Amino acid sequence: MMEENKLFTVGIIGIDKGEGATSLTVGLATYLQEILCKKTAMVEMNTEGEFADIRSVYFGRNYTQTPFEIFKICYYPGVVKSEYAKICNMGYDCIVTDFGYQYEKYMEDFLRCDKKIVLGSINLWKYRKYLQFHEYTRNFPGVGNWLFLLSGDEEDIRMIHAKHNRKVLGKEFFRNPYHLSEAEVQYYDAVLK
Amino acid sequence: MFMISVAKGVTVISEDEINHLFSMYYVQNILKDTGTGKVFLLSNRQGERKVVKAVPKNEEGKESLQSEISILQTLNHRGIPRLYDVKETEDCICILEQYIEGRTLYEIIRTEGVLPLEQALFYGKQLAEILIYLQSVKPDAVLHLDIQPKNIIIYKNKLSLIDFGNAAYMGYLEQKYYLKGTRGYAAPEQYTGKSIDIRTDIYGMGCCILYMLTGKTGQEALKEAPLSVRELLGNCMEQDKEKRPDSAIRFGEELRCIEKINGIRNHERNPVIVSFAGTQQRIGTSVIAMGFASYLRRIGLDASYEECNQTGMVRKLVKYETSIRYSQGEFWYGDLPIRPRYESQQIKLTQMHDILIRDEGVYEEKKQYGQGLVVVAGVSPWEVEFTEQVCKNLKCRQILTPCQKLVLIWNFFRSSGEQLYFGKFQMDGFDMPFLNRGDTRREEAVYKRIAERLELAEGNR
Structure with missing residues (x-):
């Protein structure tokens, strides 16, 4: 019997709006498709409509096809829960899902992902939101294995790692997630390690 | 005629015998004479050079050389010597290997002093690359088990790892006795007889990079290493192997991160x-x-x-x-x-x-x-x-x-x-x-x- 390739799913969730979930989704999917040679799909499971924006900018306003492909990566805009299982069975090696920032709404699907990435900030004006997320998830099984990408200075990140026993990396901002150079590849190597 | 006679009748080998065994080559020089074994430098008419290791057929030398032969036969990496031929005489086993030109890391540090961080990371990455290769050999990863400065040769910015006499396949470890590593570079488990795995070589690799940076080895030398690599090298040299990086790939990635943090540009080439x-x-x-x-x-x-x-x-x-x-x-x-x-x-x-x-x-x-x-x-x-x-x-x-x-x-x-x-x-x-x-x-x-x-x-x- 032919051995079935195992699907690898990455879930990305933001603690607050504007943390860069879509940007990281695009960057990681590009890395998986191009650098690691994995057949990759990107799923938008939130109501932001950013994938539709990508489509209209890239192909023009009249283009409405769903899903659409850019650089061989398949984009699924505005996916609802009932469609997700179908996408998982379409023969992809990897699926990267952008859950946006409404984490309570999408937590169930996020928990199903193999690699769970949380984007947030621990700057003074964002710390309260981080603590809220921490309180919400602190008793979730396996939360110690989630990867937190946080913006803040190194000392704060070390503190979070020590105090909350979470895997933490500094959040990197790349101007263009479609652009991959050594720096981006090294960063994504570390994220998916 | 040049004749070597070793005490207790262990081996008798002459240049003539070597010339006879490997008729396409002639002995140019003797590179090493340990009393029980010899390394000859050979050359042919085209000036192509190779080395012959001649080891007596007593149990100790034989086991080491046979291990080296069986492992080198399966390896093919530019940082590892290639094995070309194996011949036997009544007293000796002789193996013909690629000649790797250059000086050992030990000689370089002794004569020129320690390396700057940038260069140590550059060579560290090459050493990690060789270990990545050894660890990827199928069906069994190869362990070198004697990574030390005298077994590292550097020539024209390229690093090679030599002397596989102590090497073993992961799956055959129990059949061998491993207390043969070099003091100061051998991992603790090589002394205690505890289980050995790829992290044993990572210990030796960490020690060698520390040697590049300080000219010394051991926990005391760690204090002299640049701050940016101290933690990584300290992890490699942990007594408990569970605390060391679990693969050469991970180690190489850590070295790259250190390069990045220190603003060291990658060794970009104009190919x-x-x-x-x-x-x-x-x-x-x-x-x-x-x-x-x-x-x-x-x-x-x-x-x-x-x-x-x-x-x-x-x-x-x-x-x-x-x-x-x-x-x-x-x-x-x-x-x-x-x-x-x-x-x-x-x-x-x-x-x-x-x-x-x-x-x-x-x-x-x-x-x-x-x-x-x-x-x-x-x-x-x-x-x-x-x-x-x-x-x-x-x-x-x-x-x-x-x-x-x-x-x-x-x-x-x-x-x-x-x-x-x-x-x-x-x-x-x-x-x-x-x-x-x-x-x-x-x-x-x-x-x-x-x-x-x-x-x-x-x-x-």
Whole structure:
């Protein structure tokens, strides 16, 4: 019997709006498709409509096809829960899902992902939101294995790692997630390690 | 006549015997004489040098040498000596190996002092690359178990790891006695007899990088190491192997992170680019390009393969060839670094190798190619039309770009000879015979001619 390739799913969730979930989704999917040679799909499971924006900018306003492909990566805009299982069975090696920032709404699907990435900030004006997320998830099984990408200075990140026993990396901002150079590849190597 | 007699009748070997055993070579020098074994430097008429290790057939030396033979036979990496031949006399086992020119890390540090951080990281990455290779050997990873400065040779910025006398396969560890590592570099478990695995070599690797930076080893020397590497090297040298980095890949990634944090630029090179193109599709261009890149690595050149065509061969290889592994932006197919074609032009990765073999697919008149261009041409009746067209174009190209070195390969030539095609197409080319599996000698001969025509120097280490 032919051995079935195992699907690898990455879930990305933001603690607050504007943390860069879509940007990281695009960057990681590009890395998986191009650098690691994995057949990759990107799923938008939130109501932001950013994938539709990508489509209209890239192909023009009249283009409405769903899903659409850019650089061989398949984009699924505005996916609802009932469609997700179908996408998982379409023969992809990897699926990267952008859950946006409404984490309570999408937590169930996020928990199903193999690699769970949380984007947030621990700057003074964002710390309260981080603590809220921490309180919400602190008793979730396996939360110690989630990867937190946080913006803040190194000392704060070390503190979070020590105090909350979470895997933490500094959040990197790349101007263009479609652009991959050594720096981006090294960063994504570390994220998916 | 030069005669060596070793006490207790262990071995008697002379230069004459070595000359007789390896008749294509003559003894040029004796590199090492330990009393029980000797290392001879040999040369042939073309000036090609090799070494012979002669070890007596007593139990101690024999076990070590047999282990080295069985392991080196399976290895093929530019940073590891190649094994060419094994001969026996009544008293001795002699192995003919690649001669690796250069000085040991020990000699370099003793005479020139410690290395700056940038250089230590540069060599550290090369050492990690060799361990990545050893750990990827199938079906069993190879452990060196004696990584120390006297077993590391550096020449023209290239690092090699020698002396596999203590090496073992992961699956056969229980059959061997391992207290043979070098004091100061051997991991604690080599003394205590606890289980040994790939992290045992990571201990030795950490010690060697610390030696590059401080000229010393041990926990005390760690305090003298630059702050940025102290934690990593400390982790490598942990008494408890569970706390060490769990693979050479992880270790290499950590070294790169340190480079980045310290603002050390990658050792970016300006590679020699050799383009391979075929007169038509499915003419064997990719196989020949990849084979040639592998050949260059076998003779000691730092070559890599890059797919620049639409076939998606590398992606298929990565998917179905389970031995291929990923490390830091490129895949390793055995000893050969390969990269796929990227769909997006916004992917710009640093070129880390001296020679870049670009597989360009079908030849195009207006396309820019590298300093070298190898065109694979079909000579079967149904292929000749394409070959004629390309040959006409190549003549123009030779006039327009006279500096570009051009090699034409008549692929799957059967019996007519190069002269026939020279007459037919007015182009000088080489025959690439249809090779049966394992016919490496004929294959190597063709690759050697291509390398000579492209003026890619051999064995520059």
